[in-house]
Amino acid sequence: MVRKKLISTDEFCVHHNIEFSFIRNLCEFGLLETIKVEKTEFINEDQLEKLERMLRLHRELEINVEGIDTIDHLLDRMHDLQNEVTQLKNRLRLYEDLD
Amino acid sequence: MAFVDYYQALEITKSASDKDIKAAYRKMARKYHPDVNPNDKDAQKKFQEVNEANEVLSDPEKRKKYDQYGKDWKHADQFQAGQQSQQRQQQSWGQQDFGGGFGGGFGGEDYSDFFSSMFGRGKQRQANFKGQDFNAELRLNLRDVYTSQKQTLTVNGKNLRLTIPAGIENGQTIKIKGHGGQGTNGGPAGDLLIKFAIANDPEFKRVGNDLYKTVEIDLQSAVLGGDITLDTLSGKVKLKVSAETQNGTKVKLKGKGFPIYKKETQFGDLYVTYFVKIPTGLTDKQKELFKQIFELGK
Numbered sequence: 001m002v003r004k005k006l007i008s009t010d011e012f013c014v015h016h017n018i019e020f021s022f023i024r025n026l027c028e029f030g031l032l033e034t035i036k037v038e039k040t041e042f043i044n045e046d047q048l049e050k051l052e053r054m055l056r057l058h059r060e061l062e063i064n065v066e067g068i069d070t071i072d073h074l075l076d077r078m079h080d081l082q083n084e085v086t087q088l089k090n091r092l093r094l095y096e097d098l099d
Numbered sequence: 100m101a102f103v104d105y106y107q108a109l110e111i112t113k114s115a116s117d118k119d120i121k122a123a124y125r126k127m128a129r130k131y132h133p134d135v136n137p138n139d140k141d142a143q144k145k146f147q148e149v150n151e152a153n154e155v156l157s158d159p160e161k162r163k164k165y166d167q168y169g170k171d172w173k174h175a176d177q178f179q180a181g182q183q184s185q186q187r188q189q190q191s192w193g194q195q196d197f198g199g200g201f202g203g204g205f206g207g208e209d210y211s212d213f214f215s216s217m218f219g220r221g222k223q224r225q226a227n228f229k230g231q232d233f234n235a236e237l238r239l240n241l242r243d244v245y246t247s248q249k250q251t252l253t254v255n256g257k258n259l260r261l262t263i264p265a266g267i268e269n270g271q272t273i274k275i276k277g278h279g280g281q282g283t284n285g286g287p288a289g290d291l292l293i294k295f296a297i298a299n300d301p302e303f304k305r306v307g308n309d310l311y312k313t314v315e316i317d318l319q320s321a322v323l324g325g326d327i328t329l330d331t332l333s334g335k336v337k338l339k340v341s342a343e344t345q346n347g348t349k350v351k352l353k354g355k356g357f358p359i360y361k362k363e364t365q366f367g368d369l370y371v372t373y374f375v376k377i378p379t380g381l382t383d384k385q386k387e388l389f390k391q392i393f394e395l396g397k
Contacts, residue, residue, distance in 0.1 A: 049276065052287070053134050056229065061129050071135060086270035087307065093269075094304050094311075 006042035009034060016055060025065045026054060031072060103213045105152035105165065108145075113166070117157065124153040138234065138272070138292060151214050230289035231280035237293050239263075241300040245332045247363065254278050254291060261293075266308065266360035269297040303332065308367025310356045313374050316340055321375040331355045331369055338371070346375040 009023050023043075026032040032051055034041045043051060050072075057063045057071060106113055109123040127149040129135070136142035155161045233254070247265045251258050259278060267273070272294045279289025304311040316327060324342035328335050333355065349372050356367030381389070 052229075056134050057132070061132055061135075062125070063129070075135075075137070086268065090269050091306055093299065094306055 005045035006035060006037070007045065007048065009041045009043055012043060012051070016052075018055065018059075022055070022058065022065075023051075026051070026068075029065050029069050031065070031069055101213065103148065103151070103211055105155050108148045108152040109156065115156075120153065120156050124149065124157070128153075133232070138232070140234075143231075148211070151211060155214070229287050230282040232289040233279040233291045235291065235293050236296055237263075238296045238298065240298050241303060241305060242332065244295075244297060245358065252293075259291075263295075264361050265358040265363050267295050267297070268360070269295065271295050271360075302330070305357055308357045308359050310367065310369045311372070312369065313372045315374050315376050316344070317376055318378055320344070321346070321373070329371065332357075340373070344373055344375070346373065348373045 009020065012018075013020050013023065023032065023034070027034055031054065032043070032047060034043055036042075054068050054072070057068050058065075063071065106115070109115075109120065109127055111119055111123045115123070128146065131142045131146035131149060133139075133143050133146060136146075155165050235252075235254075237250075237252075244263065244267050245265060248263050250261050250263060252261055253259070255278075259275065261275065263273075272292050275291040275293065277288045278291035282288050299305075302312060310332070312329075314327065314329060316325075319325065320327065320340045321344045322342065324344070325340050327338050327340055329338050329352075331352070336352065336355065338350070338352075349370055352369040352371060354366045355369035359365040359367065378385075
């Protein structure tokens with residue numbers, strides 16, 4: 001059985017000094033998924049990095065949730081394209097070696 | 100030490116108002132923020148420059164000094180004396196907040212020499228910021244990444260045990276959270292990004308999870324068929340060569356390729372291309388026999 005580490009949303013909000021509504025908005029935009037255990041809401045550990053990045057964008061650049069959604073989408077696309085470039089470079093390397 | 104044109108960094112004119120500076124800073128910070136430009140060192144450098152420019156130009160006293168002496172930074176001694184008297188004044192007036200700075204791993208030690216010479220170390224911000232991400236490159240051979248392996252790296256004087264999953268690709272980066280630069284004011288540490296440079300193997304070529312290999316077979320095996328023993332990355336395998344195999348024939352050995360990244364029980368395929376070796380140095384008798392064979396074929 002895989003054990004998942006969960007962080008309560010309350011703890012996250014207190015630690016980062018943010019309002020819970022920020023988390024709620026991210027969930028509504030489909031940018032974050034929380035897990036409800038009994039009456040407490042939790043964030044999965046593997047979403048923490050993404051959440052902290054979104055928080056920095058919001059706090060340091062004053063970007064609203066719509067903007068974060070757009071950035072997130074573009075960063076994902078950039079990541080996919082970078083992977084594709086790497087794969088193509090590796091493929092090209094094969095043919096260069098054959099010459 | 101070079102003069103830094105803060106107006107140019109924010110792309111504003113010398114007559115820019117406080118409002119213009121703030122707007123320009125926001126625009127540039129959004130453009131070069133490390134979270135929007137992951138793994139981009141140039142953007143990170145530019146972001147630090149923009150932060151520094153804002154710290155100077157958004158503060159009337161600093162801006163005045165900069166405008167007066169900026170290009171003539173060699174008179175830093177004079178500024179130092181002025182700065183000391185100003186500090187005494189500030190102590191009596193109480194602390195003023197410069198405010199408005201962004202983070203992204205921008206600590207006091209990241210100010211340019213020019214800034215330090217004119218203004219001393221930057222004022223410590225109250226907000227906490229994530230530390231700088233460190234980038235490293237790890238060079239491995241193709242055979243090294245056929246199986247998962249543990250390596251110990253030394254980062255900032257600390258030993259870090261790292262498991263490299265089998266099947267990692269050339270150019271792929273893995274992130275080790277929290278092993279980058281220290282955060283500012285108690286902020287989280289940055290990450291360590293390790294990029295893998297995997298050297299080509301002289302025997303096997305890799306494309307995705309598949310491997311390609313060329314194998315020499317003798318004319319007899321190609322014509323009449325036979326068995327050959329082949330080296331794969333998981334050991335030797337016996338292969339049946341069909342009779343009348345043509346030069347350049349490709350055969351697929353299912354599951355004998357490279358392990359799939361993070362799915363170690365699944366493998367790609369191995370494609371073997373036959374290269375038929377034509378015998379050389381034939382004796383007269385052998386040549387005669389070949390002639391007979393060709394005559395029969397007519």
